[in-house]
Amino acid sequence: MWVQPWNDTSGVQPSVITHLRCPVCRGPFAAAERALRCPQGHSFDIARQGYVDLTAGRPAHTGDTAEMVAAREALLAAGHFAALTDAVREAVAREEPGPVVEVGAGTAHYLAAALGPGEVGLAIDTSKPALKRAARASERIGAVRADIWQGLPIADQSAAVVLDVFAPRSGAEFARVLRPGGALVVATPAAGHLAELVDALGLIRVDPAKQERLHKSLDPHFVPSNARNIRAPLTLSRADALALVAMGPSAWHTDPGAIKQALETMREPIAAHLDVDLTVWRTR
Template sequence: MLICPKCHEQLKKEEHVWRCAKGHSYDIARRGYVNLVLGSHKASGDDKAMVRSRTRFLSHGYYHILQKRLATMLQKLALETLIDAGCGEGYYTNYFQEVLPATQIYGFDLSKHAIDEACKAHRGVTYGVCNIFHLPIAKHCADGVVSVFAPVDSKENYRVLKTGGYFLKVGPGPKHLYELKQLLYTDVYENEIETGYSGFTLLHEEIVEDTITIQDAQDIWALFQMTPYYWRTPKQQAEALKQCKELTTQISFHIALYRKESMK
């Protein structure tokens, strides 16, 4: 399924590299992933600190309810191949491979630090550093694409999916982290839900909700760093949050399952 980002020929895995028929090669890092970002395009994505914070928070199980629900949905689809577009540190991706051992899973993210962290689990996922708006995947070959709190390029997802393939999208539900927002802002509003992508039929949508209590200041700060509020919150409110040692907040996830329509 992997293709060369330079010439779009199929990549084949050798001992220490992925190589195409035209001789372009991409080294496999010590952790096992491949960097498919071309030299003229500088990779970015989450830095080490952000990856470390997200890994800390997720590893403590606060979002396990979502992890488990997604895995159950994917098990019912019986996919042979699955792409996690914007996989981050692999919290969901590695769990998918654990419960779907017969599925060939690919995880892609622009952050080299996140991909390096994902590979530590050694689950057998094929990981690559790339821009998810330009996936190094041949067209019409994947059975499923999953996107969890990541940017979405529906045209790119349409390109890589087989006809009848599935796209599983996760974003914040209306009340996600509502109490955290109340600590940060005066005017708090519910999140808006957007659905619908050209070329896809919406098969199912649901809201998964729970309430969590975080009794660790570092975990609260790690959660804050995972959100867009980290970049938008005035310094005074952010500094006040650092003093918070316990937080009870709602978590709410909007899950939507789509199927790719027949190509015209």
């Protein structure tokens, strides 16, 4: 369902615009006719679908394809990752109210679930197909195309929470945009995540050094304050299992036809497990 924009001129809620910064000069934005414009005259059009592109250049990666986004939206809407969604919501709810920024937000499923009453969110991604859906996820979410490796177009110390679910991480940028006392909430796949499908279909395995890489990226700027593991059974149809493959990193490295053929040999329902580590971090 299309969400009516908050502002008939810009299509972006003023309380979202105030947290954005020009990617060229770092100046604040004001709403213009279907655009955002900074005092230096840099102007960025707002797409008809409701998101604004603040990459100011070609991003290093264009993000998920339309097919990957559609698969993710269908699987999440069916509630298969509800245990993770609930855990993310609970972690954010324990923090002080304020703007929530999700990096690598995709369809903004987790961000929309995590927003408290009256809170606004910023969904950051490089995928245009994902942002089209993120812009419709909630009328309190602003969808922004930006590449974390080029720097987030967000004001210093403006976010109460930064959310990162299976997404790239930049400790320096996360620390910069978080308010004092704010929290970084990170979800990463644990060793057993979807292991049944990984074994049966030859999918990409979770990197054994994932926790080591997580700490290497965040330790210079953050200290961990809380951690929990979310493990839940999944009961999948063949279509669900195909969507799981299609929405993740294995989609770039597998043959969809071969995966579909392999799934045809598996009896329904197909059993698998969600296995995710959820960590909360504080700035040093």
